[in-house]
Amino acid sequence: MNATDNLLFNPVKLGDLNLPNRFVMAPLTRTRAPNHLPNALMAEYYSQRASTGLLIAECTMVTESTSAFGDDPGIYSPEQIEGWKLTTEAVHKADGRIFLQIWHAGRAAHPLLNGGKEPVAPSAIAIEDETHTPEGKKPYTVPRALTVSEIKAIVGDFRQAAVNAKEAGFDGVEIHGANGYLIDQFLRDSANQRTDEYGGSFENRARFLREVIEAVTEVMGSGRVGLRLSPLNSFQSMKDSDPVGLIRYLADMLNRYDLAYLHLMRADFFGLQQADVVPVAREVYKGHLMVNMGYSPEEAHQVLENKQADSVAFGTSILANPDFVERVKQGAELNQPDQTTFYTPGEKGYTDYPFLNA
Template identity: 70%
Template sequence: MLFNPLQVGALTLPNRFVLAPLTRTRAGVEHLPNDLMAEYYAQRASGGLLITECTMVVEGTSAFIAEPGIYSAEQIEGWKKTTAAVHAKGGRIFMQIWHAGRAAHPGINGGQRTVSSSATAIEGEIHTPAGKVPHAVPHALSTDEIATIVAAFAQGAKNAIEAGFDGVEVHGANGYLIDQFLRDGCNQRTDGYGGSVENRARFLLEVLTAVSAAIGSERVGLRLSPLNSYNSMKDSDPVGLIAYLAEKLNDFKLAYLHLMRADFFGVQTGDVMTVAREKYKGVLMGNMGYSAEEAALAIKEGKLDAVAFGNTYIANPDLPERIKAGAALNAPDSSTYYSPGAKGYTDYPTM
């Protein structure tokens, strides 16, 4: 089933292997996509769809020091290397567009203040050029500032298309800005963007409306993680949250909904996939710890339409070919996930 074609918005995927969006911090402190990144993505072009690492739509919102951006002409030109390399190998690639919100830090961003839905900091510390420091207490965005960020997502999507991408994935997961509005463990607002699930979803729906108007909804995907407690996130009713969102998303005719099924840390549990499948009428992509066997069975049973692979795709650039051949898989080296250079990035062997 993993090798069956799939229509995803404007694209026909030749198979249902998806490269999950994986932060790899190879863009340097200038946040510029480069030749090494083009090589990395092109190596994995046999997958049905590649999704890039989280990419900043607003300058000064870095959370990882060396992640890429899509807000400057230079970045658009840099990304053209990646899209050309992937397309030359017959691949398809979406850019994940992203605002870190309170996960960014002034110490990484030249003193620029951190923002969020509410003035509540992430617990613990963050890596900055000056070493580990506590997360910053964010500024709670005004409604005017929210509108500016919605516009930035739309412009980022346009920039991605100009750079040659086939579409974009809106990052609504893992405790970054959109997720900071969605979940009531973070969102403490009392205005039209806080309180009820309808209000908490308002920012996401405004972003999707603007991005869809900018590039067409058939070129827009969305990633959500209602259970994941990463970045000090929680929600009082994650299953209810995904039930509401999955139904609302039917209005948009998106390319797909990309759903993380679990919590990195096992703090929150619940069956979000079944509810999403019941409510959402479009293409549903699953993610988090699927083996090829489990993925194929889930697709066969109609629980999913595609599966995004993370760690295994890092270590196996030819993952679809290996699975088809029944070949052994390379083991990923997590110590090189965020280090600079080719080691653990573009040097994994193919069959």
Template identity: 50%
Template sequence: MSAKALKQSLQKGGLNFKNRVFMAPMTRSRASEQKPNDLMVEYYSQRASAGLIFTEASQVSPQGVGYIFTPGIHTEEQARGWKKVTQAVHERGGQIFLQLWHVGRVSHPDFHGGKLPVAPSALAFKGQAYTTSGPKDVVTPRALEISEIKSIVSDFKKAAQLAKQSGFDGVEVHGANGYLPAQFLEDGSNVRTDEYGGNLENRARFLLEVTGAVMEVWGPERVSVRLSPRNPLNGMSDSNPEETYLHLVRELEKMKLGILHVLEPSTLPNAIAPLAPKMREIFSGLLILNLGYSQQTADETIAKGLADAISFGTHFIANPDLPERFEKGIPLATPDRATMYGGTAKGYTDYPKAGGL
């Protein structure tokens, strides 16, 4: 593949992508009472030139919420709001997957009528939740009962059905960044002794069950799983990330998962061997890599065959026309950090395209 690998189209698993510049999921905290609104319609449609858009994480149930102004995907009204988003993106020739989310312990009783957030185990981490009355220290969560775990799996499935009703092209299970599926997977947050904890097979069970349930709705090709091995965000740790994550990817491959979306820094210290190339050997579906990529490192990574596409997060905030800018060598705008989360159109839909259109 040429050095301009990013602009090549991609056909895999019945899906067709016009380029390999994908938009990474980004929480922008501008939903109205957990419902997607017209401002979000505008924001996503402005970015329809991406090969694929992943939406911001969207809670699959009231229990799955942990941040203010994030959208949900568990009511008909929310689905109607999302439908406007998907229609606008499709009208502009884009494709869009919804990211499905349950935060687990990364929440606060303020979101749950004073009740404790839930997690695989009653283990706290040091951190803060952003509630309506400002940042508050997180609390020790309550360990889930087995019957509750099963009902969360069905919440993911119901959310996947609503996503289909909303006209999405597929869905992504948010298994990264220390939220509920990752809390089950990594042994620093899971000390259960039943079938959802202890050995690796058991710790992987929740994420695999969720993925399987979502695949029943979408088929394997239109399901993505996002993972972030060795990411300490939200107090995460695992005693053997390589073993844990490669086991998981082997299982996902057996299930014929369509898309794997891995956050791993594009440059790692020499002492740390990246896991993505090992995942690439195991996984035969579409592999998307993310985290700290530039146009050049992204092009090189795809050209070397280490990934099929690269997703960009922060670059897409201030550059709605990122694929065109890459292609034409137009300098990139820098996003304003103060307006990343929450607020109005400022710092959201007011970043112009290069031509000022």
């Protein structure tokens, strides 16, 4: 297939935005924000990749003392808003479009990364693993189960994050409902064993997500809000007894909100949970479906041609190829991502991947 025949190069309307192509840069944690402050180096990184139809910036804390990585950015302070303006202005100057992924880590936050503050979650169930801390690898701690009033306060944090993202110049926000973080912890029954109105049935487990969507869309408008889900991913000891039933329920529920998109991770990083969730979402969800996890440009074209999705998000291939869109168009060789620099500080493995014309 001639690369330019690939349907990824076709423009598409995504909510309130018109994208010049259907390539999306997936949100990728890069831990380049010391003291949780977005900076000029991050602005360079994102603006280098602005030829991508849509950039989704990395997971960003909606409230302080909820860090899961150490140098992850936030969007809860005036300094962070100013820091993110460097990125949005650079991306817009390069004719790009960028959403901010807004996020609460829940039980994935560690006290040693957060001044001793204990993590919170739907239920007092710890992740069965270790994480990196300033004192080396340590086991995750048992989180404290949230009270209903605390849940309402976190919904308010998501609302304020949307207000702040708008002020920082983002074109929209993606609500992080995937990969074992707080919203996902409510959605899946391995992490949520509550017996109140936030636990039990699909409807109850999705209540927190609904409240967040309603708060955020009130601020941004629904056409500038996306949602990321990973019903199969077992990362951070996540599991659900009925992932297909869960995505069917959520896809139907989401139809009432007219979001910019649903961003669906199709598989489990570890291959522990097997099911086919994309066709279920496609059948039930009436809006723009974005898919993610290990697609090649050729497979992505087939997915679009078969109308199995409307856009495709790429992760490490865009991380390593700032001009990924042009490389695919020319059929050029791709830079290979250097995993040893995914989370290290500085330019190496971040802004120094070569362009085709270098």
